[in-house]
Amino acid sequence: MQPQRYWREIPQRYRLEAGLCRKCGKVFMPPRGVCDSCRSTDFEMVRLSDKGRIHTFTVIRIPPSGFGEQVPYVLAVVELDDGVRPLPMVSGGGTPAPETPGAVRLTMQVADCEPEDVRIGDPVRLEFRKINEVGKSGVICYGYKAVPA
Amino acid sequence: MRDVAVIGVGMSRWGELWSQSLRDLSCEAALKALAQTKDGGVDAIHVGCMSGGLCAGQEHLASVVADYLGFSGVPASRSESACASGGAAFKAAYAEVAAGLCDVALVVGVEKMTDVGGDEATYTLGTAADQEYECYNGATFPGLYAMMAVRHMHEFGTTRRQLSLVAVKNHANGLKNPEAQYHAKITAEEVEGSAAVADPLRLLDCSPITDGAAALVLCPLELAKKFGKNSPVKVLGVGHATDTIALHSRKDVCRLSAVEKAAQRAYKTAGLKPGDIDLAEVHDCFTIAEIMVTEALGFAKRGEGGKLVESGATGLGGKIPVNTSGGLKSKGHPVGATGVAQLVELVVQLRQEAGDRQVGKPKIGLAQNMGGTGGSSIVSILGV
Numbered sequence: 313m314q315p316q317r318y319w320r321e322i323p324q325r326y327r328l329e330a331g332l333c334r335k336c337g338k339v340f341m342p343p344r345g346v347c348d349s350c351r352s353t354d355f356e357m358v359r360l361s362d363k364g365r366i367h368t369f370t371v372i373r374i375p376p377s378g379f380g381e382q383v384p385y386v387l388a389v390v391e392l393d394d395g396v397r398p399l400p401m402v403s404g405g406g407t408p409a410p411e412t413p414g415a416v417r418l419t420m421q422v423a424d425c426e427p428e429d430v431r432i433g434d435p436v437r438l439e440f441r442k443i444n445e446v447g448k449s450g451v452i453c454y455g456y457k458a459v460p461a
Numbered sequence: 462m463r464d465v466a467v468i469g470v471g472m473s474r475w476g477e478l479w480s481q482s483l484r485d486l487s488c489e490a491a492l493k494a495l496a497q498t499k500d501g502g503v504d505a506i507h508v509g510c511m512s513g514g515l516c517a518g519q520e521h522l523a524s525v526v527a528d529y530l531g532f533s534g535v536p537a538s539r540s541e542s543a544c545a546s547g548g549a550a551f552k553a554a555y556a557e558v559a560a561g562l563c564d565v566a567l568v569v570g571v572e573k574m575t576d577v578g579g580d581e582a583t584y585t586l587g588t589a590a591d592q593e594y595e596c597y598n599g600a601t602f603p604g605l606y607a608m609m610a611v612r613h614m615h616e617f618g619t620t621r622r623q624l625s626l627v628a629v630k631n632h633a634n635g636l637k638n639p640e641a642q643y644h645a646k647i648t649a650e651e652v653e654g655s656a657a658v659a660d661p662l663r664l665l666d667c668s669p670i671t672d673g674a675a676a677l678v679l680c681p682l683e684l685a686k687k688f689g690k691n692s693p694v695k696v697l698g699v700g701h702a703t704d705t706i707a708l709h710s711r712k713d714v715c716r717l718s719a720v721e722k723a724a725q726r727a728y729k730t731a732g733l734k735p736g737d738i739d740l741a742e743v744h745d746c747f748t749i750a751e752i753m754v755t756e757a758l759g760f761a762k763r764g765e766g767g768k769l770v771e772s773g774a775t776g777l778g779g780k781i782p783v784n785t786s787g788g789l790k791s792k793g794h795p796v797g798a799t800g801v802a803q804l805v806e807l808v809v810q811l812r813q814e815a816g817d818r819q820v821g822k823p824k825i826g827l828a829q830n831m832g833g834t835g836g837s838s839i840v841s842i843l844g845v
Binding site: 321325341342367368369370371372373374376377379382385389418419421432443453455457 | 580583584587591593594595596597598599600601603604605607608609611612615656657658659660661662707708709710714
């Protein structure tokens with residue numbers, strides 16, 4: 313993991329910053345240049361809800377490189393609650409966020425739980441956590457993990 | 462558009478082949494396929510390979526293959542669509558022949574996966590998923606398919622035993638294929654007792670790491686007698702589609718819409734429907750994948766892929782035999798070679814040369830090749 317590759321994604325991984333299509337209201341995480349629903353290229357940055365529910369999950373028993381100390385761990389697709397918030401720096405601009413058509417889902421670990429206790433539909437909250445570290449002198453990677461709500 | 466025929470097929474040995482390089486494997490398969498043509502010459506070469514760079518330290522494979530086959534000077538290019546690279550190379554060659562840009566095209570699918578350790582091979586396969594938003598957070602390929610399985614079980618009642626039956630069936634078929642990587646009869650209990658990888662998937666739910674290559678020679682149907690030694694197998698339809706790179710971006714995480722779209726396009730071109738297919742080779746990279754693919758291809762209703770394998774309909778003597786070769790599960794999965802090898806099996810079956818695993822006298826076969834968690838798929842229909 314090169315620092316520049318890591319640094320680029322910090323707004324998404326640390327602060328859940330997503331792209332909201334101003335035309336149709338669809339939310340993209342990470343942000344992208346064109347909306348796949350209406351083809352608009354007009355976006356504003358918003359912050360995703362940090363609450364959601366387990367949509368599906370697994371327990372990783374054989375880890376990828378860099379995650380060996382964490383197994384077994386729960387990996388899940390979390391469906392975030394509807395509704396996005398304007399970013400603090402642009403709040404007060406008076407652009408109310410439209411209703412989110414179609415919930416945003418993200419893949420993440422579920423921490424602070426016993427793997428056998430996790431079920432589809434369980435409510436979770438996203439927290440800022442350490443993901444892993446790249447060797448002894450490399451980047452320490454942070455991001456979001458879900459914890460039971 | 463000209464009608465296109467397959468006039469030659471070939472496979473290298475498949476397995477953990479320390480003595481053979483990427484170029485050795487490519488040439489072994491290609492020379493076997495070319496031996497089925499009259500003059501052994503080609504006008505164009507299409508190579509399917511996912512990651513010669515990460516797995517064998519070699520890119521620019523089109524030139525490597527042309528060079529080592531003694532065809533320097535012939536135009537060659539490589540197609541990459543992760544585990545669907547072989548299917549993508551076949552499609553590129555098919556289009557070139559159909560369009561009249563060349564007459565004889567060679568397709569070589571290849572992957573040399575054991576020149577790197579298990580961690581690096583796993584990393585390479587992971588690059589077919591969303592690196593920044595799936596793998597970054599600890600996702601593995603088995604993990605992503607496991608999440609599809611969990612949701613499929615939740616929504617449709619698919620059972621752990623139904624997953625096992627896919628592996629049992631495909632290993633039983635592989636036992637009858639001399640070219641398969643594994644020749645081992647397995648039971649459902651053995652699948653369920655094998656090492657846990659990503660719940661509910663176990664080791665025997667997963668396709669292996671394999672070195673191998675497969676090749677095809679294509680030409681216009683009207684010239685098949687001129688260039689080919691065998692009676693030709695006709696390409697009836699080819700469909701290709703994509704889906705989101707991340708599983709979580711899909712409206713439905715246990716629906717393979719790229720496979721559905723590719724199949725609809727192939728069926729439409731061929732003027733056929735699912736019930737017309739006599740046998741199919743599908744992308745069973747994990748047992749749950751075969752269950753979901755049979756639904757997407759229309760062999761089973763949505764959610765009933767598990768019941769289909771349980772009914773025996775996809776077995777060698779069933780209504781729609783699936784993965785007569787042993788599939789990725791037993792035959793092996795050198796990723797770039799897989800899509801080409803699926804077509805090799807169809808040709809062998811349609812020529813009625815499949816020996817102990819021959820399924821009667823089939824007229825129409827379908828191959829479905831898939832990249833990543835279904836981010837791309839190519840469906841091809843062949844007939845005699």
